[in-house]
Amino acid sequence: MHTHTPQLFQAKRRSGFTLAEVLISLVLIGMAVGGLLYGYLMAARRAEFSAYSLAAQALAIQRLEQTRATSWQPNNVSPVDQLQATNFPNRVEVLDVPLQGTNIVYATNKTTISTISSSPPLRMVRVDCTWYFLNKGVVTNTIVTYRSPDQ
Secondary structure, eight states: OOTTTHHHHHHHTEEEEEHHHHHHOOOHHHHHHHHHHHHHHHHHHHHHHHHHHHHHHHHHHHHHHHHHHHHEETTTTSSSEEGGGGGGEEEEEEEOOOOOSSOEEEEEEEEEEEEEEETTHHHHHEEEEEEEEGGEEEEEEEEEEEEEEOO
């Protein structure tokens, strides 16, 4: 029996983990958890950006619909032309996003109306909705359409 005791002792000694193995596994677990946390934060930030971008696009479309509803009848006996940029001044509004706390984001709608052709009458309407997003800076949502006179 005396001869088997050192072999049992060596077998028990080899069955545990060394400090180096434990540290390496902790580093790998830390990197995996850090990667998961970073991925979650980036997904949340991207979702927030998408929500603000959609709200800005809705503001731009709202202004575009206002220009489409404006009367423009150049061929009438008494011509009517309300489709002028002066009728659509720059407007600052709050982006319509559900809020938590004080994270209100303001957007500015700028409307540009250009004459493309006089015969046949055709105008281009462009709406730029600019807003600021965290560290990304100023973001602009743009929508463009063409408009002919009312019939």
